[in-house]
Amino acid sequence: MTKITFIQPDGESQTVEVENGLTVMEAAKLNDVAGIEAECGGACACATCHVYVDEAWRAPTGQPSDMEEDMLDFAFDVREGSRLACQIKVTSEIDGLVVRVPAKQF
């Protein structure tokens, strides 16, 4: 099991534990994390599971693919560390991952 912490815009944080192999989006949905909509269900087709990966975790989570980069154009307030949670795989390497949920998903 791998731990992931989601921090809401108001500072409230929620740490969830999920199995490896899922995506960070699925981890959020399974645990009713607020602010992750995932309208398309994880097809990298809607940009409503936008999160900001905490600086310390940007190396282990890697860079967005070209497809994800294109889809991030549809997200609002894209910053350094912006990712789509459906494109981050949960592995032991990211145990302890911290991501921030944006104020709005559109």
Place this chain on the structure above:
Amino acid sequence: MTNDLKTNASEDTIETDALIIGAGPCGLFAVFELGLLDIKAHVVDILDRPGGQCAELYPEKPIYDVPALPIVTGQELTDRLMEQIKPFGPVFHFSERIDGLERQPDGRFKLTSDAGTVFLAKVVIIAAGGGSFTPKRPPLDGIEGYEGTSVFYSVRKIESMRGRDVVIVGGGDSALDWTLNLQPVANSLTLIHRRDDFRAAPHSVEKMRVLVRDGAIRLLIGQITHLGGSSGELSSVTVKTAEGEQQIACNALLPFFGLTMKLGPVANWGINLHENLIPVDTERFETSERGIFAVGDINAYPGKLKLILSGFHEAALMAQAAHRIVFPDKKVLFQYTTSSSSLQKKLGVK
């Protein structure tokens, strides 16, 4: 669909057995199931082509859980459904949204589209999936107040932008096409995108770069953070770039952030809703209003799964119930397409 039909529609009411709202896989398969029971259908969709989410969100992505098709893309599934329903001659009305629905004294439904098309239907099938696709509204404070006057999600007349200080946001084809089209008429034009990479067609990007080089337009790599203006008239936008924030004059803002799904006018039709879904019974898939059915992702019932295959099943049962309304005096004889010569005749089997 034919243009003649569309032109006539503005003057004449289109009478049909069934009106299907939504041309996604479930709406398309509803044509098939209704067709086998001799129920003719018109289909309305807000998108400009069939397929719904399959076409709009994931045309190239594989679907693995459609029975007997181990792998099929959203586009292939749509194409195959279109082929399957061809014998029933459905009439499509694309790029239209049904706004109004009223029951008539004779029990039929009068439906009106945003393009002014009027339908009279004996039954209505809502197969609207996640709702109608609508342009995404950037969550900027006060943006609603400028919509229609200074903020536009589509441009109907290029002339309406003449002499204006236009700001276009986005990096796809819509943003680039409008940049190229409006540059000649605008007083000033600024294209804003979050990165210096554009998804749009390379030749459009190339043309845009030339305009930037010639000083005909301005390109800013950044994001809008604030709108300035008063009483519905935008006067400036604040843009955050790598160099910091700057305010630029703007009285026409065109944000292109793709589409999202909203329930839309369905909410105003007097049908019972539950959390933006339409509760139905699992025998007829009928809503709280007799003669109005709901199939696919938009309906809700105990055990509901939002799967294409569930929507297909729902369409088959719905058609049986719709038949009782469309042909109250006829009995349905249950038949198989494999063995029934009458069904095969309808399907055009030779």
